Amino acid sequence: MSVILKTTNLNKSFDQGKEKLHVLKDISLEINSGEMIALIGYSGSGKSTLLQIVSGLMDFDSGNLEIFNHDIRNISDAKRTEIRNKYLGFVYQYHHLLADFTALQNVMMPMLISGVDKKLAEISAYEVLVKVGLQDRVKHKPFQLSGGQQQRVAIARALANKTKLIIADEPTGNLDSENSANIIELFWGLVRENNSTLVIATHNKEISDRASRVITIKDGRLI
Numbered sequence: 001m002s003v004i005l006k007t008t009n010l011n012k013s014f015d016q017g018k019e020k021l022h023v024l025k026d027i028s029l030e031i032n033s034g035e036m037i038a039l040i041g042y043s044g045s046g047k048s049t050l051l052q053i054v055s056g057l058m059d060f061d062s063g064n065l066e067i068f069n070h071d072i073r074n075i076s077d078a079k080r081t082e083i084r085n086k087y088l089g090f091v092y093q094y095h096h097l098l099a100d101f102t103a104l105q106n107v108m109m110p111m112l113i114s115g116v117d118k119k120l121a122e123i124s125a126y127e128v129l130v131k132v133g134l135q136d137r138v139k140h141k142p143f144q145l146s147g148g149q150q151q152r153v154a155i156a157r158a159l160a161n162k163t164k165l166i167i168a169d170e171p172t173g174n175l176d177s178e179n180s181a182n183i184i185e186l187f188w189g190l191v192r193e194n195n196s197t198l199v200i201a202t203h204n205k206e207i208s209d210r211a212s213r214v215i216t217i218k219d220g221r222l223i
């Protein structure tokens with residue numbers, strides 16, 4: 001097992017009027033390849049902030065962050081984007097699908113950005129959409145899909161590129177429990193099938209029960 005993500009004494013504050021809101025406090029964390037990690041904690045404890053930082057999407061105040069052995073603070077924006085495209089896949093609570101594009105085009109997008117040939121991207125995107133049960137919805141746009149179907153597209157998009165690390169921020173937080181259980185089952189299976197590593201912020205007990213490690217954050221500190 002190798003360390004694919006490492007933070008050391010990571011701190012993050014937000015300006016709140018005159019005050020500073022200290023949201024992440026000395027977060028030191030190592031994630032090994034192959035782990036399935038559940039990140040749990042009350043609303044407002046800092047889960048989304050931490051996931052955005054370790055995804056290279058948000059800056060931080062102090063500490064260190066290495067993603068696949070790249071020191072994220074000391075590389076160019078272009079290099080950071082390249083690393084994100086090459087290694088990471090994301091699923092958010094609100095799916096963030098592109099409204100004007102079909103399900104197929106949405107799933108193809110990260111592959112096209114990372115330079116995969118268009119025809120190949122189309123074939124791979126279709127295959128993953130079949131796996132999430134949407135083979136007869138590939139030409140639908142997000143507004144023509146139910147909430148659960150939209151989230152399936154978002155999962156397909158995160159998985160299509162078979163990136164080594166999948167980061168999911170309460171991916172079923174918006175769905176009813178039956179839909180949510182089905183989608184998690186599917187998601188978990190596909191992450192495993194791809195031999196990816198998973199970090200998932202969740203309130204769902206079934207998810208944390210099957211994780212290989214549970215990390216709890218409270219008031220911005222890991223406990």
Ligand SMILES: Nc1ncnc2c1ncn2[C@@H]1O[C@H](COP(=O)(O)OP(=O)(O)O)[C@@H](O)[C@H]1O
Binds near residue numbers: 014044047048049
């Ligand atoms: N952009 C922001 N500006 C100011 N405060 C923020 C911002 N984003 C998050 N926060 C605050 O940081 C804390 C942690 O938020 P968040 O990471 O979203 O928690 P969680 O995902 O665990 O619910 C909350 O108190 C939230 O209000």
Ligand SMILES: [Mg+2]
Binds near residue numbers: 048169170
């Ligand atoms: Mg959150």
